[in-house]
Structures are given as C-alpha cells and as structure tokens.
Amino acid sequence: MKVTDERMEKMEEKERKQQGGIITMPFIFANEVCDKLAVVGFNANMISYLTIQLHMPLTKAANTLTNFGGTSSLTPLIGAFFADAYAGRFWTITIASLIYVIGMTCLTLSASLPQLRPPPCQSDHHPCQEANTGQLSILYVALLLGAVGSGGIRPCVVAFGADQFDESDPRQSTKIWKYFNWYYFVMGASVLVAVTVLVYIQENVGWGWGLGIPTVLMFLSVVALVFGYPLYRKMEPAGSPFTRLLQVSVAAFQKRTLPALEDPWMLYKNEELDALISIDGKLVHTSQMRFLDKAAILTEEDDPKAPNLWRLSTVHRVEELKSLIRMGPIWASGILLITAYAQQGTFSLQQARTMDRHLTTSFQIPPGSMTVFTMTTMLLTIAFYDRVFVPMARKFTGLERGITFLHRMGIGFGISILATLVAGFVEVKRKHAVALAPHSLTSIPNSTLPISAFWLVPQYALHGMAEAFMSIGHLEFFYDQAPESMRSTATALFWMAISIGNYASTLLVSLVHKFTDWLPNDNLNKGKLEYFYWLITFLQVLNLIYYLLCAKFYTFKPIQIHRTEGSSDTDTKGDGVDLVSRV
Numbered sequence: 001m002k003v004t005d006e007r008m009e010k011m012e013e014k015e016r017k018q019q020g021g022i023i024t025m026p027f028i029f030a031n032e033v034c035d036k037l038a039v040v041g042f043n044a045n046m047i048s049y050l051t052i053q054l055h056m057p058l059t060k061a062a063n064t065l066t067n068f069g070g071t072s073s074l075t076p077l078i079g080a081f082f083a084d085a086y087a088g089r090f091w092t093i094t095i096a097s098l099i100y101v102i103g104m105t106c107l108t109l110s111a112s113l114p115q116l117r118p119p120p121c122q123s124d125h126h127p128c129q130e131a132n133t134g135q136l137s138i139l140y141v142a143l144l145l146g147a148v149g150s151g152g153i154r155p156c157v158v159a160f161g162a163d164q165f166d167e168s169d170p171r172q173s174t175k176i177w178k179y180f181n182w183y184y185f186v187m188g189a190s191v192l193v194a195v196t197v198l199v200y201i202q203e204n205v206g207w208g209w210g211l212g213i214p215t216v217l218m219f220l221s222v223v224a225l226v227f228g229y230p231l232y233r234k235m236e237p238a239g240s241p242f243t244r245l246l247q248v249s250v251a252a253f254q255k256r257t258l259p260a261l262e263d264p265w266m267l268y269k270n271e272e273l274d275a276l277i278s279i280d281g282k283l284v285h286t287s288q289m290r291f292l293d294k295a296a297i298l299t300e301e302d303d304p305k306a307p308n309l310w311r312l313s314t315v316h317r318v319e320e321l322k323s324l325i326r327m328g329p330i331w332a333s334g335i336l337l338i339t340a341y342a343q344q345g346t347f348s349l350q351q352a353r354t355m356d357r358h359l360t361t362s363f364q365i366p367p368g369s370m371t372v373f374t375m376t377t378m379l380l381t382i383a384f385y386d387r388v389f390v391p392m393a394r395k396f397t398g399l400e401r402g403i404t405f406l407h408r409m410g411i412g413f414g415i416s417i418l419a420t421l422v423a424g425f426v427e428v429k430r431k432h433a434v435a436l437a438p439h440s441l442t443s444i445p446n447s448t449l450p451i452s453a454f455w456l457v458p459q460y461a462l463h464g465m466a467e468a469f470m471s472i473g474h475l476e477f478f479y480d481q482a483p484e485s486m487r488s489t490a491t492a493l494f495w496m497a498i499s500i501g502n503y504a505s506t507l508l509v510s511l512v513h514k515f516t517d518w519l520p521n522d523n524l525n526k527g528k529l530e531y532f533y534w535l536i537t538f539l540q541v542l543n544l545i546y547y548l549l550c551a552k553f554y555t556f557k558p559i560q561i562h563r564t565e566g567s568s569d570t571d572t573k574g575d576g577v578d579l580v581s582r583v
Contacts, residue, residue, distance in 0.1 A: 019233040024164045025179075027228025029186045032157065034221030035097070036190035038104065039150075041198035041214035047349055048368055049207060053111070054139070055118055055128040057521045059513055062346040066502040066509075068143045074499040075151025080492035082152065085240040089156040089163065089488055090225075090232060096152020097222045103145025104215040110138045112208035155492035158183060162479055162487075164233050177401045177476055181386045184472050185379060192375040199368040239277070241320075241486040248313045248321045251295035255311075258294050267296040267315050268304065274316040277485040283319035284558050288326070292318050320483040323557050324490070327481055330406070330554060331493050333547040334474055337413060338501020339508060340420050340536050341463055344371060346509075347532070348423065348456060350524050351430060355453035365453065373457045377464030385468060405476040406551045412470025413547055417540045419462035424533035426455050434525045449525075481557050508536075 050061035083092035110116045116138055121128040131139070161183055165176045194214075202210030261267060264285040274282055285293070295313040298304060302312040309317075349367045357364040365372075393402030433451035474494055482490030512535070513519045518528040 019231060021164060021233075024228055024231050024233070025161070027224055027231070028157075028161045028164070029183075030224035031093075031221045032183065032186055033190045034217045034224060035153065035157070036187050037194050037198065038100075038214040038218035038221065040191045040194035041202075041210070041217070047346055048203070048353075048366075049111070053117055053207060054131040054135070055121070056130060058350060058524075059509065059519065059521050062509060063506045065345065066342055066506045068147065071144075071499070072147040072150040072154075072495075074496060075147050076155040076492035076495040077151075077489070079152035080155035080488035080490075081240065081242060083156050083488040084237055084486060085243075086237050088234060088237050089160040090229070090234055092152045092488075093156045093160065093225060094222060096149045096156075097218065097225070098149075099145055100149025100153065101215060101218045101222070103142045103149060104211065104218055106138060106145065107142035108208065108211045108215050110135070110142065111206075111211050150495075154495045155488045158475055159479060159487040159491045160232075163235050166233070176479075178386070180472055180476050180479070181382055184468070184475075185382045188375050188379045188382065192372060192379065195369050195371045195375060199366045203366040203368070241483075241489050244277070244309075244313075244317055245321050245324070247309045248292065248295045248317050250310050251313050252292050252318075255294040255297055255299070256291070258297055258299070260290050260293060261297060264293070264315075266298075267293060267318075268298045268302075268307070268312055269316075270304070270307070270314050273307070274314055278316060278483075282559065283316045283323065283483060285315050286319060286322060286555065286558060288555060289322050292321060319557070320486065323481060323483055324486070326555060326557075327478070327490070327493070329550040330409075330477060330547070331497055333413075333543060333550060334409075334470070334494075334497040335501045335504060336536075336540055336543040337416050337466070337470055338498050339504045340416055340540060341467070342502055342505040343420075343423075343533070343536070344374065344460065344463060346505075347519075347524070347529055348459065351427065351529070352453045352456055354449050354524060355430065355451050355455070356448055357453040370453065370456060370460060373460040374464035374467070377461040378468045381465045381468035382472070405473040405480065406554065408469050408473035409477065410544075410547065410551060412466045412468075412473060413540070413544045415462055415469065416466040417537055417544060419459050419466055420533050420537040420540060422462060423459040424530040424537065426459060427530035427533060429455055431525075431530070483557075 046065055047061055050056045050064060051058060054061075056064065079092055079096060083089045087095070116135055118129045118131045118135065158180075162176050162179055165179065198210060198213060201213065264287075267285060271282075296315050296318050298312065302308070304312075349370065352365075352367040352370045357367070357370075359365060390402035394400065397403060430449070430451055433449045437449055474497070475491070478490040478494050479487055509519060512532055513521075516528070516531070517526075518532045520527045
C-alpha cells in the first residue's frame with residue numbers, strides 16, 4: 001500500500017511538472033488582451049461620458065471616476081483572500097470576469113436607451129439637465145459590479161501567469177521576471193488599441209457601440225481562459241492567509257513575556273505542516289522583528305505533533321508575517337505616484353479637449369485617445385528595457401535581471417516627478433493661448449483654443465516611461481518578496497496602492513478646489529491648473545526621499561527552496577539573497 005501511495009505521489013508530481021510553462025502563455029495573454037480591451041474601453045473615456053452624456057460637473061465627474069478607480073483597486077483584497085483561501089486563482093478569475101460582464105451590460109444599456117440618460121442640452125445659453133437619481137443608480141450599479149469583478153481579476157491574473165513557471169526548476173525560474181515585462185507589454189498593446197479604436201467609436205459612432213464592444217470582448221476573455229484549462233499549473237488554495245497572520249500575532253502576544261532564544265535553530269519547525277502552504281520553497285529565520293519569533297518558541301504546554309496554531313507557529317509562518325511587514329513601507333511609497341498618474345484621465349484629458357487635436361483638416365484625435373502617447377512610450381520603454389538595457393546593465397551588476405526591482409522603481413519615481421513638472425509648464429503655455437484668444441472663445445467651456453494638443457505629448461510620454469519602470473518593478477517586488485501562499489494577496493497590495501492613490505487624488509482635488517481657485521467646476525480656462533501640477537511635483541519629491549530611505553534599509557526574504565535534480569545547492573532569490581540550502 002505504501003509503494004502504491006509513493007507511486008501515486010510521483011505520478012502527481014510528474015504531472016505537476018509537465019503542466020504550465022510557455023505553452024500556457026497564448027491562453028493567458030489572449031485572456032489579458034480581451035480583458036484589457038474591455039476594461040480600458042470601459043474606463044478610458046468615461047470622463048467624457050459623464051460630462052457630455054450625463055451632464056455631470058467636471059469635479060464631480062472626476063471624483064466619481066477616481067472613487068470608482070479606488071474602489072476597483074480596493075476589492076482585490078477580497079478577491080485575493082477568496083483565491084488564496086478557497087477557490088484558487090483560476091476559478092476566481094473566471095467568476096469575477098462573468099460579474100464584470102454583467103456590470104458592463106448594465107452600462108451598455110444605460111448608454112443605448114434614451115430614457116436612461118438625461119435629454120440633450122438645448123442650447124449653450126440654457127443649463128444642461130444633469131442625470132436624475134434613477135439614471136445615476138444604473139451607472140453606480142454598473143460601476144459597483146465592475147469594481148467587484150475587478151476585485152477577482154486584478155490580484156489573480158498576474159500571479160496566475162507567473163505560477164506557470166516552476167521556481168524550483170532553474171530553467172524556468174529566470175523566465176518569471178521576463179514574464180512580467182511581456183505581460184505588461186501585451187497589456188499595454190491592448191490598452192493602446194482600446195484608447196484609439198474603441199474611444200474613436202465612442203466619440204464618433206455612439207456610446208452604445210463603444211461600450212457594447214468591450215462587453216462582448218470581456219465575455220471572450222473568459223472563453224480564452226477556460227479553453228486552456230487542461231494545460232495550466234494550478235496552485236491549490238492553502239487556507240486563509242489572514243488567519244495565519246492573525247494566529248502568529250496572537251501566539252506572539254501570548255508568549256510576549258518569554259525570553260528570546262539566542263539560537264534560532266531551536267525555534268519550532270514542522271515540515272509536514274508547512275508543506276501545505278509552501279510547495280516550491282520554505283522561508284527561513286531572519287533576525288529582524290525578533291519579538292514575533294516568540295510565537296515559534298516551544299513550551300511545555302505546546303504539543304509539537306498537533307500544535308494549537310493560536311499558541312505555536314512555525315518559523316515559516318512567522319516569516320510570512322515578517323515578509324509582509326517589511327514590504328509595507330515600499331508599498332506605501334507607490335501611492336503618490338498613482339495620485340499623479342490619475343490626472344491623465346481627468347484634468348489632462350480636459351486640457352486636451354480645449355486644444356486643437358486635428359491630425360488632418362477632417363480628423364482630430366478624441367481627448368480620451370491622448371493616452372495613446374502614454375501607452376506607446378510605455379511599450380517602447382519595455383522593449384528597450386528588456387532587449388537593450390538589461391543586457392548592458394547585466395555586464396556591470398552581474399544580476400540576471402540587470403538591476404534590482406528596487407532600482408527600477410526608483411527610476412520610475414524620478415521620471416514621474418519630471419512628468420508632473422513638465423505638465424505644469426505646458427499648462428502655462430496653454431494659459432498663454434487663453435490670454436491671447438478672444439473672450440467669447442475662452443468663456444465657453446471646452447471651446448477649442450489655437451494651440452496644438454501635441455504640447456501635451458511630453459507629459460503623457462513621461463508618464464508612460466515612469467509606468468514601464470515603476471509599475472512592473474512594483475509587481476515584480478510583490479510577487480517575488482511575498483510568501484508563496486500569499487501571492488494573490490500580495491498582488492492585491494499593488495492594486496490597493498492604486499486604490500489609495502485614487503482616493504488620495506479625490507481628497508487632494510477636493511481640498512484644492514475648496515481652499516483655492518485653481519480648479520474651477522465649469523471652465524478650466526479660469527483656473528490655475530499649473531499650480532496643482534506643481535503641488536503634486538513637490539509631494540512626489542518628498543515621496544522619493546522617503547522611498548530611497550525605505551529601499552536602503554529593506555531586507556530581502558531568504559528562502560530554502562526545493563530544487564529539481566541537477567540544480568545547484570544555492571541560487572539567488574530577491575536580487576542578491578542566497579538561497580540557504582537545498583532540500
């Protein structure tokens with residue numbers, strides 16, 4: 001019977017090793033293409049839909065979208081918990097995508113049926129009728145379902161793709177960081193199509209078609225994902241990560257009066273227990289936050305064979321909590337960058353609407369398509385980074401990925417500062433055109449000024465470069481440094497930073513609007529938007545100083561990893577941390 005069990009275990013292990021890898025990427029990337037076409041087609045031009053179709057005031061529309069963006073980036077914590085604890089990443093993505101389809105269907109109906117929108121404006125001399133409570137209710141239900149759907153998709157898709165590469169196989173482990181680059185490249189290419197083709201359809205064909213097409217594409221993303229089901233390497237849910245973190249905290253508190261052990265090898269370990277939550281590797285003891293180590297001190301009251309996890313935790317579980325705590329300061333530094341980036345979809349878009357966007361005498365770029373310059377620059381930067389920068393940097397640093405993800409994030413912070421600084425000077429240039437234009441022109445909101453919208457290209461392009469460095473580096477950081485069983489949760493932290501960044505944008509806009517005349521409700525030409533951009537620049541400079549201090553004192557997680565045959569006893573994990581041993 002024992003021989004049979006061992007044979008079954010070997011067969012299951014062999015099957016697990018055969019699953020995943022490059023062969024799964026077409027299905028995952030196809031899902032990502034359809035998903036991003038849908039989501040970005042849904043969001044890219046929503047400021048125009050709210051202000052032009054639903055007649056919302058500009059600041060209210062901007063805050064509605066940033067609040068929705070914040071909520072959409074907060075729900076991933078719930079989705080990640082569901083994936084890590086119960087359903088696994090594959091089924092969480094599938095269910096959440098279907099919920100998103102329902103939300104987008106509601107919004108498509110809102111855009112298609114006249115009774116679900118306010119009547120068109122009668123003339124420039126009469127105030128437009130804003131959408132009533134019932135009409136706004138349809139909008140808010142659609143946005144809420146979209147937020148719930150995003151909560152299951154966002155934390156799981158990136159981690160699910162990275163799961164297809166086995167960290168215990170040295171031939172695959174080096175492909176993980178390349179995957180993040182090309183995942184973001186595919187995502188960016190999809191966004192590029194969305195902000196051009198779909199936004200053009202919304203502006204020139206109709207909002208019913210412009211939102212209906214993304215709805216269909218979202219459904220196709222589910223089909224693409226499910227089609228590759230037999231090939232995927234699927235990580236089984238390991239129980240609630242939040243429960244484990246709470247158990248360690250409670251155990252450490254209960255044993256707070258015990259003296260710390262001088263020898264960390266005497267701390268409690270249980271290979272069988274940890275195997276349930278760690279397939280590819282086990283965290284080993286670190287000397288930081290020694291007060292948490294008391295949770296792993298074995299006393300006479302503890303049963304090492306059947307431990308009460310609310311009183312006794314393994315070293316691995318203690319280090320899970322330590323890893324997340326260490327990630328906190330780096331995570332927080334990304335919030336303000338999102339606050340700066342959020343202005344592209346609100347005030348930068350409104351700037352573009354007042355400027356000459358003609359490419360030819362008969363064709364002009366829709367304001368929502370201005371982010372094409374952000375996406376194009378981001379794609380070019382990713383390709384340059386992967387094909388040129390990394391090989392060059394590798395010669396100097398000796399690191400396989402060229403530079404650490406902490407260095408990559410720092411470069412992104414610096415470029416983002418430059419982006420908002422430039423944005424302020426471009427607004428000064430636009431305001432100069434306002435001063436020279438006739439009063440009859442500048443007094444009408446969204447009237448076209450005699451200045452080219454291509455003056456906005458530098459700030460859009462710099463934001464694209466910043467994202468190529470910062471966002472991908474942030475994702476690498478979370479996936480690499482998170483405990484294996486908490487990677488959906490850790491990826492959710494990436495989206496949570498986006499959430500708080502959007503909420504911070506809402507708060508900042510509200511405060512600036514309340515206490516200054518920089519951001520008027522009705523006419524951007526009467527405001528002082530350049531001061532707002534420079535305020536964000538100053539805050540980002542302070543944030544960069546904070547980040548550099550956090551990065552300087554950050555400790556990478558050490559891990560004891562399970563290796564396949566023929567692999568070396570040591571390797572590198574987390575940009576320079578030696579793997580301590582081979583199991």
